[in-house]
Every structure is written in C-alpha cells, then in structure tokens.
Amino acid sequence: MIIGHVGVAFATTRFARRTGIFWALFASLAPDIWRQALEDVKYGPWHANLYSHAYPWVVVLGIVLASTAWIVTREAALAIILALLVASHVALDMISGWKPLWIGGPSGLDLQHMEQAEFVLEACLAWLGWRLLPRTRVPRWLTNKATLFALIVVQGTYAISYYRARPSEIRCIMYPFAPCWTKL
Numbered sequence: 001m002i003i004g005h006v007g008v009a010f011a012t013t014r015f016a017r018r019t020g021i022f023w024a025l026f027a028s029l030a031p032d033i034w035r036q037a038l039e040d041v042k043y044g045p046w047h048a049n050l051y052s053h054a055y056p057w058v059v060v061l062g063i064v065l066a067s068t069a070w071i072v073t074r075e076a077a078l079a080i081i082l083a084l085l086v087a088s089h090v091a092l093d094m095i096s097g098w099k100p101l102w103i104g105g106p107s108g109l110d111l112q113h114m115e116q117a118e119f120v121l122e123a124c125l126a127w128l129g130w131r132l133l134p135r136t137r138v139p140r141w142l143t144n145k146a147t148l149f150a151l152i153v154v155q156g157t158y159a160i161s162y163y164r165a166r167p168s169e170i171r172c173i174m175y176p177f178a179p180c181w182t183k184l
Contacts, residue, residue: 001092001093001095001096001097001118001121001122002032002122002154002155002158003122003123003125003126003151003152003154003155004092004096004121004122004125004126005028005029005032005088005089005092006025006028006029006126006129006151007122007125007126007127007128007129007130008028008085008088008092008125008129009021009024009025009027009028009029009085009129010024010126010129010130010132010133010142011128011129011132011133012024012028012081012085013133013134013137013138014132014133014134015132016077016078016081017134017137018075018077018078019078019081019082021133021137021138021139021142023069023078023082024081024082024085026065027065027081027082027083027085027086028085028086028088028089029089030061030062030065030085030086030089031052031053031058031061031086031089031090031093032052032089034051034052034061035048035049035051035052035053036048038051038052049099049100050099050100050103053089053090053093053097053099054090054099054100054101054102054103054105055090055101055102055105056102058086058087058089058090059087061086062082062083062084062086062087063083065082065083065086066079066080066082066083067079069082092125093108094108094109095108095109095111095121096108096109096110096111096118096121096122097110097111098110115159118159119155119156119159122155123152123155126148126151126152126155127148130143130147130148130151
C-alpha cells in the first residue's frame with residue numbers, strides 16, 4: 001500500500017487542522033522510508049520489514065517522530081497525531097501485506113495477491129483523502145485533479161512492475177476471476 005497512506009495523510013489535514021501536509025505525509029510513509037533505509041544498509045527484506053513495520057519497533061518509530069515534531073513545533077497535539085499516523089500505516093499494511101505484526105504474531109491479509117482489489121482499495125483511499133484535503137491550507141498543486149491522477153497512475157505502474165512472477169510460477173492477470181498462480 002502506497003497511495004492509500006497518502007490518502008490518510010490528506011484526510012488527516014482536514015480533521016487535525018494544525019497538522020501540516022508535509023508532516024502528515026512524512027508520518028504516514030515513515031515506516032516505508034525507514035524500511036528502505038534499513039535495506040540500503042544491507043538488512044534483508046525480512047529484517048527490514050520487522051524493524052520498520054512490526055511491534056515494538058513501529059512504536060519506537062512513532063515516538064521518535066512525535067518527539068521530533070514536538071521539539072521542532074512545541075505542539076503536543078501534532079506529535080500525538082503523527083504517532084497515530086505511523087500506527088495507521090501498520091494497520092493499513094495489515095490489510096494489504098503479509099508482514100508479521102510481531103515476531104511469531106499474526107500476519108496481514110495479504111491483499112497484494114489480489115492486485116486489482118488492492119489497487120481499487122488504494123485508489124479509493126487516495127481519492128477520499130484527496131477529496132477531504134483542505135483546499136486553503138495546502139499547496140495548490142496538491143488540490144489539482146492531475147495530482148490525484150498522477151498518484152493513481154504511479155500506483156498502477158508500481159503494481160504492474162513490482163509484482164513479478166514467483167520462481168517456477170506464472171502470473172495470472174485474471175485474478176481474482178481465475179487462479180493467480182499456476183505451477184509450471
């Protein structure tokens with residue numbers, strides 16, 4: 001899930017008026033940014049996901065981000081909202097991904113095996129967040145329909161390029177209407 005997190009950040013700026021859009025975007029994507037940083041320093045994908053998307057590490061990430069926001073802005077409400085946005089990232093990823101919530105804990109629903117359903121869910125979250133985006137408190141380019149269109153196109157392109165066939169299996173584009181994985 002990528003643009004779904006962006007949609008949540010957009011909606012947050014509507015309901016938490018003191019939350020700036022860039023703080024909200026950073027907080028909603030913080031676990032993915034941290035995971036990428038971990039992978040760049042040669043942690044494997046499993047460890048990077050564990051230390052960025054699983055408890056207790058996501059709580060630590062939320063506290064670090066909230067503390068940073070509080071030190072910079074001295075606004076406790078903003079700090080709390082940003083910590084909640086980090087937690088919302090994990091909640092949404094439990095729907096779309098298959099990452100353990102903690103070591104040995106439950107994993108997500110793995111909606112990524114149904115690319116069309118995940119894409120529709122993400123597009124709906126992005127559209128709803130974009131519709132709730134307060135037009136007067138954000139940069140004008142964010143409120144443009146072209147921004148929403150670009151987000152959806154980027155997500156679709158990412159989904160097509162990222163979910164490549166598993167070894168010894170063929171990807172079926174017809175899922176969920178036909179079995180997605182076929183053994184060779």
